[in-house]
Amino acid sequence: xxxxxxxxxxxxxxxxxxxxxxxxxxxxxxxxxxxxxxxxxxxxxxxxxxxxxxxxxxxxxxxxxxxxxxxxxxxxxxxxxxxxxxxxxxxxxxxxxxx
Numbered sequence: 001x002x003x004x005x006x007x008x009x010x011x012x013x014x015x016x017x018x019x020x021x022x023x024x025x026x027x028x029x030x031x032x033x034x035x036x037x038x039x040x041x042x043x044x045x046x047x048x049x050x051x052x053x054x055x056x057x058x059x060x061x062x063x064x065x066x067x068x069x070x071x072x073x074x075x076x077x078x079x080x081x082x083x084x085x086x087x088x089x090x091x092x093x094x095x096x097x098x099x
Contacts, residue, residue, distance in 0.1 A: 022044075023039075025069060026047040028047075029047040029050045032046075041072070045070075047070055052066055055089045055090065058088075
């Protein structure tokens with residue numbers, strides 16, 4: 001019982017203070033001012049296409065993997081090395097990369 005309670009508390013803390021990668025990427029790349037969850041597949045696709053146009057020549061990951069970062073065709077979290085490649089490809093500042 002106590003373990004279940006801790007698990008629920010952890011999930012609530014995580015939900016409140018940490019954003020999932022797909023949520024972050026969609027809000028950043030969809031081009032929609034107030035993009036609210038749950039995201040439609042059209043919004044996810046638009047954000048993915050905007051992002052992919054900027055990074056495709058840098059080959060930070062294969063296309064299917066990047067689709068999964070946006071919650072299309074499954075979900076996956078990028079590796080640290082991929083995040084660093086992404087930061088260089090997009091010209092992000094250290095603060096933007098940390099975010």
